[in-house]
Amino acid sequence: MYVVATPIGNAADITLRALDTLKRADAIACEDTRVTSKLMGIHGVATPLVSYHEHNAAKMRPVLIGRMQAGETIALVSDAGTPLVSDPGYKLVRACVEAGVPVTALPGPSAALAGLVLSGLPSDRFLFAGFLPNKSAARRTSLGELTAVPATLVFYESPQRLAESLADMAAVLGPREAAVARELTKLYEEVRRGPLPDLAAHYDSAGPPKGEVVVVVAPPGAEAEAQAVDVDSALRDALSRLSVRDAAAEVALMTGRPKRDVYARALELSREDGR
Structure with missing residues (x-):
């Protein structure tokens, strides 16, 4: 059996190897024959289509296995992105x-990976968490289980639930940097980046976006690291004009950070810079 990633929404992204495999297969198992037939028609693939989805999977699996054990080749595709x-x-x-x-x-287009790449967030370690629960209470419980995961988080989400999900993410995960990507690899591809509370406010005001949505959220600590960089930058600027004590007071007031912590960091920077 071949598991083929087929970009139903953007026919130009399908690979030559995938097309060759689909043409040579004895049958193509797909979620919706009406959807897949459109892509097959564009590329002149005449292979018979067989419906395979969550509602008939238990019945169809032994049928497909029997055909493959008899020597046939079956290709599995999904309505969008990478099967499985x-x-x-x-x-x-x-x-x-x-x-x-x-x-x-x-391999072929994958919304989760495309969203991760376009987010601008750390990609060396990530967790694909799929769809969160529909209800807010259950969604927050699931998010709570992910708070300490030391990796970038990647979610799929319904456009209709996007604003509520982002609000729950902000409440549970804090003001982490995030990105909302939609219609990836398609004509109206769009990526919006910002802290989770800002993104939640935007989509609450703008309403549900169109198309399929991927949400990418920075790992824990990333915002603290960014804040530390901002504090250092602000302190260096203030130290060029003021004493250590006055510089620390100015930056503490500006950033809302504890005066004691800012003063200690100001002392460190002052020593490093030979002041």
């Missing part, structure tokens, strides 16, 4: 593994 990422396809892969059926993946 927030869809039930992993159960079919697991069934293939248990039945000794070879499985390979053909």
Whole structure:
């Protein structure tokens, strides 16, 4: 079986290898034959389509496994992005593994990865958390379990729930830097960046955006690191004009940081700079 990433929303992004595989397969298993047939028609792929989604998966899995054990090649695609990422396809892969059926993946567009790359947030370590619960209380509980994860967080979200979800993220995760990306790899691609409270306020005022949405949130401590950099910059500027004590007082008032902490840092910077 081939797991093929097919960009239904942007036909130009599909790879040549994926097209060749889809043409050579005996059948293409897809979430919605009406949606997939549009992409197949654009590229002249005449391979028969077979419906495979969460409502018929239990019934269809043994049918597909039987066909593959008989020597047929099945390609699995999803309505958007990479199969198995927030869809039930992993159960079919697991069934293939248990039945000794070879499985390979053909990479392609992934909204989660595209959103992470475009966010400008740390990408060396990240956690894809999928969709959060629909209700605020359950959503906040789930977010609470992620507060200490030392990685950038990536979520999928419904446009209709976006403002509420961002507000819950701000309440639970704090004013972390974040990015909201929509319609990735498509014509109306858009990325909006800023602290979670600002993004929540924007979408509460502007209303639900159109298209599929990815939310990327900075890891814990990133905002503290940014604040430390800002304090150092402000202190160096103040120290060029004022005494250590006066510079610390000015920056503490400006940033809202504790005077004792700012004064201690001012002393350190003053020594480093030989003042």
